[in-house]
Amino acid sequence: MMRPSPTLDDESLIAVLRLASGQDPVPGHVSAAARAAFALRLPGAVAARPVVVPAPAGVRSAEQSCLLRFDAGALTVDLEVGSSDGLVDLAGQISPWPGAGSWVEVRTPCLTESRELSQAGQFAVTGLPPGWFSVVCHHRDHPPVATSWTRIRP
Amino acid sequence: MSNVIPETQVIDRRTIDAVLAGDQAAWDLVVKRFDPLVWAAVRAYGLSAADAADAMQGAWLRLVENLHTIHDPGRIGAWLFTTARREASLLRRRNQGERLVADPVEPGGADEHAPPDPALAVLAADEGRRLWQTVETMHEPCRSLLRLMAASPDAGVHQLAGRLGMPAGSYGPTRGRCLDRLRSMLTVQETTA
Known part of the structure; x- marks a missing residue:
């Protein structure tokens, strides 16, 4: 068996001590959420990975919104994240426009919102709960494209 | 001290194949096996129960999106532990005042190329x-x-x-x-x- 390494950081040591003492059981709702996460799997989806976006000049104050970009090779998902009343608003752009009959789903662990894409490839969803979300773009004759799960807290 | 990780509860290739085929019961086994590990990993960052739950959910969501990249079932624990620690560390930085509206993500595949976390030796x-x-x-x-x-x-x-x-x-x-x-x-x- 391997022996502990001196490179163990404090958090690892604390985790191992707590795990072995068994005095911090996982709350039932947390385990339930982990089991429920399986329903969000999307076999065959193409992953859109986050890429760094240079902050463009002239957009609204960075304190009010932020821009995220996800790249899936043939398709890019741009998101502007805003918030109001503690809820999250998303305005998105799929480029290039995937064509007629394409739509997006904005998924969170507790709800999914579907939107048709405008001819310009745009969509918007407001009032999402803060937390984890993923945007899935469905387009005809292609596998869906899904952004990596991203956590947003206003 | 209680044995919180029953060593007999091994997640093998067959379990992972069942998970990949969409078997919820097999997934529940994976969750049961690694839940205490992931929870301990995130709680060590001094997070509240709510933040810890958030970080933990992130680790499981990442595993769901990277399931198809699993080549070695023996490395799932290591991958989850490392991923959960990363999410927890980001949350703690946020709580300490760093501005991270959406956390930077660099999800990688759940494969054997992830560097081993030294903590795993003592798990x-x-x-x-x-x-x-x-x-x-x-x-x-x-x-x-x-x-x-x-x-x-x-x-x-x-x-x-x-x-x-x-x-x-x-x-x-x-x-x-x-x-x-x-x-x-x-x-x-x-x-x-």
């Missing part, structure tokens, strides 16, 4: 027991401090310091010294084993 139940045996040989205040730290995951610094009879400002530095000392003792055991 086996036997090693956990050995760790506690070492703690029991430590002098005060370390022995009491580490026992209390493990037993009261939700206690704040003031509460912990009060119960140890030390000023609140001393708790953090003392804990750091105790963990350093524990690390040194483990290293000595390692070299003399």
Whole structure:
């Protein structure tokens, strides 16, 4: 068996001590959420990975919104994240426009919102709960494209 | 100390194949096997129960999106542990005032190319027991401090310091010294084993 390494950081040591003492059981709702996460799997989806976006000049104050970009090779998902009343608003752009009959789903662990894409490839969803979300773009004759799960807290 | 990771509960290729085929029961087995590990990983960052739940959910969501990249079922625990620690670390940075509206993500595949987390060596139940045996040989205040730290995951610094009879400002530095000392003792055991 391997022996502990001196490179163990404090958090690892604390985790191992707590795990072995068994005095911090996982709350039932947390385990339930982990089991429920399986329903969000999307076999065959193409992953859109986050890429760094240079902050463009002239957009609204960075304190009010932020821009995220996800790249899936043939398709890019741009998101502007805003918030109001503690809820999250998303305005998105799929480029290039995937064509007629394409739509997006904005998924969170507790709800999914579907939107048709405008001819310009745009969509918007407001009032999402803060937390984890993923945007899935469905387009005809292609596998869906899904952004990596991203956590947003206003 | 209870054996919280039954070593018999091995997640093998067959379980993963069932998960990939959409078998919820097989997924539930994976969750049951690694839930305590992931929870301990995120809670070690001093997060509230709500933030810890958030970080933990992130680790499971990442596993769901990277399921198809699993080549070695034996590495799922390592991958989850590392991923959960990363999410927890980001959340703590945020709570400490860093501005991260959406956390940077660099999800990688759940495969054997992820560097092994050093903590994993001590995650086996036997090693956990050995760790506690070492703690029991430590002098005060370390022995009491580490026992209390493990037993009261939700206690704040003031509460912990009060119960140890030390000023609140001393708790953090003392804990750091105790963990350093524990690390040194483990290293000595390692070299003399």
